[in-house]
Amino acid sequence: IYSILTICYVLFCFTDIKTFLLYNKINGLCLEASIAQSVRTATCNQDNESQKFRWITDHQLMSVKLKLCLGVPLKKDQAMVTLYPCNQKSELQWWECRNESLLAIRGEDLYFSPGNEEHDNVLLKKQLSVKNTWKIYGTVEVLCSQGYEEIFTLLGNSFGAPCVFPFMYEQQWWVECTAVGRADGCLWCATTADYDTDQRYGLCPSTDKDSTWTTDLSTNVHYQINSDSALTWHQARKSCQQQNAELLSVTDIHEQTYLQELTEGTDSALWIGLNRLDLSSGWEWIGGRPFQYLNWAPGSPSPASGKLCVVLNPETKAKWQNCECDEKLGYICKKRNFTLVPSGILCQKLNGWCCEKGRVPKDVFSLFLSLEPTDKLWIGLNDRKIQMYFEWSDGTPVTYTKWHLGEPSTTNNRPEDCVLIKGQNGYWADHVCERKAGYICKRKATSQIAGEKEITAAGCKKGWKRYGTYCYFIGHVPATFSEANTTCEVEEGYLATVESRLYDDFYRYEQAYLTSLVGLRPEKHFWLGLSDVQDQGTFSWANGEAVSFTHWDAGMPGNNPGCVAMRTGIAAGLWDVLDCETKQKYICKQWAKGATVPPFPTTALIPTCPEGWASNNHRSSCFKCFCRPEIRKKTWFEARDFCRQIGGDLVTIDTKEEIPLLIQAIRATHCMFETVWLGIFSLNPGEGFAWSDGSPVSILTFH
Template identity: 40%
Template sequence: SLEMLGRPLLQPPSYNRCVDLRWTTGNRLLVTTTKKCLGVQGNSVGSEVNQFDCDDKSTLQKWECKNGTLLALKNQEFFIEVKADETTALSRTTGPNNHFTIPGTSSGACTRTYREYFTIEGNAMGKMCMFPFLYKDRWYGECTTFDSSSKRQWCAVETKYEHEQWGYCPTTCEMYSFFNHFSFSYYQINIQSALTWAQAHTSCKQQAASLVSILDPNEQAFISGSGRKKLWIGLVLDPEHGWQWTDSKPFRYLRWDAGNPLPNPGHNCAILDTTGEHTWQSSSCAKKLGYVCYKDGAPPIPPQIEEGFCSNPWIPYNGHCFHLQRTPQTWSGAQRACRAEGGDLVSIRNVEDQSFVISQLGYASNDELWIGLNDRRTEGLFDWSDHSYVSFTSWEFGKPAVSTDGDDCVLIRGENGNWADRSCDEQHGYICMKQSSTESTGDEIIIDAGCKAGWKKHGSYCYFVGTETKTFNEANEDCKSSNSYLADVSNGVDNAFLVSLVGLRPEKYFWIGLSNQKNIDVFEWTNSLSVKFTHWNAQMPGYQQGCVAMTTGILAGLWDLLACTNSEKYICKSLAEGAVPTVPPPTQTPPKCAEAYKAVVLCLKFFTGPRSDEKTWFEARDFCRAIGGDLLSMHSATELRLFRGGKAWIGLHIPESSTGYAWSDGSPVNFQHWQEGEPNNFNDAESCAEFVIHNWDEQGSWNDLNCDSYNDWLCQIRAEYNKTSDGWLEWRGNHYLIHGMSQPMDDARHFCQQRHGDLVSITSKEENIFLWKQISRSYGRYYIGLSVDLDGSTWWMDGTPVSLQRWDEDQPNTNAYDQNCVYMSYHMGFWSTSNCGRELSFICKRRSSSPTNTTAAPTVPPTGGCPAGWKKFGSKVRPSNLQFRKVFKMTKLQKNIHVIYLHLTFSAFLITKMVGVVSTDLWIGLNAIKNEAFFWTDGSKRQYTNWGNSCFSFLLSTDPNIKAPPETIDHNYVDLGNDSIKVVTQNLTWDNAQKLCKLDTANLASLRNDWTRAYVELLAIKLNTPLWIGLNKNQTGGYFKYIDGWHLNNAAWAAFQPKRDKPCVYIDVDGKWLTAFCNMTMNSVCMQSKDVAPTESTTFPGVCPDDTDVEYQQSYTWMPYRGHCYLFIQDEIEWPNAASSCGALASIEDPSEQDFIKSTVGNFQDSHSSFWIGLFKTHKGTTTHTHYIYIYRPTDDKDHRSRVHTSVVVVLVITITSILIVVAFFFYKKSPRPFPTFENPLYFNGEQSQPDVVDTNKLIENAENPEPVLTM
């Protein structure tokens, strides 16, 4: 019930009491007596609050509490207010009549939350119960057994039960689970559910169980027999210890699938895949799958405290003696040495043993010491060498490694004493353990020197465990009375010592000296030292005031926040006799932060942008770490005021379900600033924190949220992290440049070398991850500086030794002899081989000491001539006549020879030289062996293709000792098959150039075949000047047709060509065709030809089919026109589907065809405004849903000459369309804009008057915006 100052929240006329309310599904308030929901009729001031039939979709029934006692419409600033007449309505302001409390308390509605229950079995796929729900004309506000034959409680998952979806409610009863007689445990296998990992975890907890932990092959086999399904298990990625079971069971058994676990950001959960090899896979936790719950059949046996004696140099602890040896031994040698002393390699049975080992044996953070764990007997199953039960593990991140290439033995290392698996043949120090003696040996080691009797020494300090229970303040005063203080904890080793001191004791808590009594936001030690370390228990510290106590038992060492008035035992601490306290180092002035970063202790930056760039908490953390920092950690109120606007992830999170909040950078949680009612861990699914910067409240600004939600984020980076003055990224002493422009490898490397670097060499996994994170949002592939030889050997181009390889699956591809370069993929950062001519983005690297203000020397083109039998072009030469794979392999073994590569200019040269031997087929170096596209065998940039017969030739560099003959241009007619070509080097208008050709009984050239086209291209290149050719649409009926009567059957238009208002055509110095005004002056090309142009036919044989080969939504009839058949389809489909459905989309080749189509589609103008045709742009695509034209060509059409240009274009459309379907569809999905209408520049324009004299040096035009092409 809720009341306002003693008056009811809602008071119907016949009632004089508070109305019973409770939170229910979907942030609603349920009136328990009437099964109705609290709501309003409108979101405006004065709208009356009343009871309504519950509607889970209505935003007018969704509420939230603010500041503890205010109730407001969710995500709106409308508050419930009690009026003078005791009715309730919405108000914009808040006052005394807006605050509601639970009767008999001072608590508001925020202190009572609703837990949503996930269903079991049924047909709801695990969805949450919907309360209330209507079933057979009756409302249910809780689970019911009505109509259940088994009398098992159930619920519906929708309000009105329209789709009859239901499931059983969770229960702690084991009768609905499977019992495993081998492990004496219960299992519930929910193969019919579809929940995220967090939801599955919550569902198990609602049944007093946990997601299953799999500890050995027998348990794996038991669960795998449940059916072919992918199921969540309780394995999660912990930021310190790597993969861990959520129920704290030991991670001793590995069953990873090949390639798993994946290093992808957010892949922090694990799946048991029973569909194949019954292996585990890492996965994003947001997937919806079935899951397995697990419950122990018997309670765990509490550990016993055992006393014992050990002779020097062995150290006693809990019934055993321990000895640390640093003499290097193999694992087997270490075991023999321990057994010779009557013991074995150490078995670490629990967190107390672990804490003792790293805090009381003289262990150092740089030690690497063998312990008894190994998988020598069964690969992937770790056991202790003394055959004791494995009940505890403490792996370091990334361990144990997934390996099948040998036995693994385990060592302890690092500051926190985490474990790593290594080859058993390595030599390291070791730790021995043996049973302690029940009687004193007389030569025990003295370990508490400098401490009073009953005190225990650790480092320079002595510790005492209080013998009586006291409140926090009483305990603090008692410690002061003995010249000590309640213990502070400065690091993990200190905490471990306290665990070894009290972890096995029967008391649940021991006070330490931390509290937030003075300020709920700030934690302080009683000795006034700064807080450097925290180790909170689950759901701690929360947002409450209290004092801190250390836990014992299974969760020993974790910290709970308790009421300071609780009576607990306690731990005092004082400096040992003769010890000197450590003096902290002097404070250094921090360097300046980079631009866009704000300085506090570190440099901070707010990353915000479009919603598509938002990240999950894990992605945001990995992003910050990849650029050298971490998510923001906050330790004072000063840092709260640095940003305004928006909300963002910060580094606060719950690393695992058994622990409390921690900062991702490892700093202590000594400050908090939660919003009212937060953190509430709604539905046990909110484990990460966001900083709510907008609408910032002095009282609280943090909110807990599901870690898989998307959000902006705040990074912190050390001050010395920066970019260089020329834009390179600094990381660990090197500079990196991520270059997004695609280039072949040679060009990319030249770019890097010009900037005193090289393509990147990668020497560590961390460096690979750093670079991967820089490109992970770019959706591309990036050249790195690794080369692959024919024998599969690799080397870095900058000479760095190869110490790391991160190949993708099935890589490197050593069977492809032309894939000698390597790229990194944006998806996972793995490497793949590539032909070096493929144009990709790239990454440069240079040493931080490299100069940044000088320029690399330019490349000097080689000079010289050719040996006998070779022809010279540029700096290359080629021989005559030779077969492809054998030729290619042979040439790869010779340093200076490659199978020839054809760039535009060389192709022109080669073709002109081949005119005399056109009947001979020749190999060239272009191939698609082991590639999805064609690339040159020498890795050259693929600048030009000219498809026809397959060819090859040899290519080698010119010999500087052979004198090259001078190049000449022939100004007479040169025979090319049936054509003869002459270049005119006089600058003329198009009309005058044509007149000059006519004097030779010639025309401006029609480039109808490869020979002619290549030769004219070569002329333009050698003369370095544009050339008129025989196209002028003003003289050919308004569309482009050669002046000698031949149809235009192919073209090489430059970008954004042809132009509508420019009727004449010239070939530019790069071989591309451009349009110009006809009165411009330039050189030209005349052509005489023995071929006769075809005449236009007036008869068109052939019959159109009666039916279509494709079924459409309605029937259509083919329509004939000039030898072709047309189908006007009015079904609305997409351009790619239209293009691939049948035949080809219509190509419009002349004005008469344009008029025919235009007049036909005009019949549909009232119902359809536009129809697809076959015109597309290769550099840009936009598309929309509209209507289509299809074209069918009869098989018995014999007059090919009359429409040769049409058939060529149609074939071109058919072949290219299939390639462009994916591209066009991608652009369609990316762009909401419809196709613009186009005007066709091939037709209907007049020549405009322009100056007679034009500077032809300026004819090479820059790219312009696209102009209209066609309008119907």
């Protein structure tokens, strides 16, 4: 293969192959496979190659030493686990995680279980016990935290397809990228299991800048055009990230002109980072760049609900069009001359404004708190100077945008050149400048008098801060979840809750307020009062309040039981599920002295449902399953739109008690053996699961 491509010099593969030792906490031993016929437990030794394993697909575990996969001869109780040549099609090698720490053969309640004594072979066992629990040795991580991540290739002849490990090359198995067979030193991998037969390959991603990148010398920004690849938007983004880059963002006219020249001669559309994957807001760039420059092709963006991702189309002079995110297309990566900030480190700041995606600049936060739900107020952003290029009226660089759903909606036949901030969530919309509306002025603050003492918030103890009718305190000594909750109770408070849809405007931004308290602190997490320790899979507040709001981090809440903490840094405000015994700082909350307790909401009446609809007394709502023949089945977006057109939404599940009612409704419409859409989704790469109607995600029952 080395005669085909000679455009790169020696690269260093970006991929950190995730090898690990499987540790059984009960017997204190690790999994070991010294020969194919024996998979047993033994004393843990991180230097022992026989104890190293890795995921090679979503469901296959491979021995690094023997390059063989864990499997069984048949799906049966007491079947012996041994090693077999890796075969992606063999269901006898398909493993799946249960509750993060359990490993079961896919589709069966047969668990990966150690023998009774050291050196006994591992078996499949039907009986579930604590002995079936596995973790990653030397860490607090559960087994399934080290999941498989596809490595997308570049160039080659596989259209960007991911590496397949292990692969056969010159009658030898390879378990990672290699430079063998290439005169130029480039690392490569096969994209099928047998390179000798199929001859399919690609180059492995690198964090170095090589000759696959083109540099704009005037800005020193690097671009990579992958026109021969065929990936979905999410796959394309992952490929860029594996090179320490991001999908293209375009923030000014110079950059757009440069890209038009760079893509000239390319005859296919290319993914860029513009998207509307946050279904509650407008268009935004992945990676957090402000959406201030617009370059839509005529007729774009399409209003179709499923077209949430954007391409740059060289055939329309590099203008933009929105498409469904699962189309297979080429893509453009963009890299600047700095290292991406690792998770947990504070985001870079420009002019004192945090520029990370979705994070509100701190001096704008207090403005959001004062908005009324019906407010529509002018702010300084406009494109009056240069059409389709929004700037601040005082010349301040645009580092942050927060567009409303469907915005900005500037069109050539109805220029909307000025921007309003709207409603209680503070989203923005462009509008005709001649409209009469209120407005917001901004000026530099007067300096605090030297030596002036900090005023204690009215109704709060010293050291506590007031927002609305509550006081808040940041615990300075790390504690377990239980210890933190006890400390708050001693102070006549409780671990903080986050409320939504409550009884007056004070609570509209409680989540944002808490983010402002801890978001820029160096610690990674702060305990909130939410957990599922009392009922695994169902999250509840420690003080007994109803869960009315959630704001999960990417991949959360998952199936791992635990307690909830708020993130800081670049993911400030998002919620993670942690082991309750880890020690974190925390946020306490209590009523402010003299504050009026709001009235409790009245109990909702049992709904009267139309014929054919099932009554859901837990939510005062009705639901119905719609079965369709194959030609009339709908995508998730089509199904959601259909439900909304008839005055509802896709079904939401808030409690375990609702599940039997849902099953009953499915049976009543003869949908029992059909796959049906629910309202839960996780489209935004930076956030976790959410319900399409905005309900909190307090229960997950994934299998």
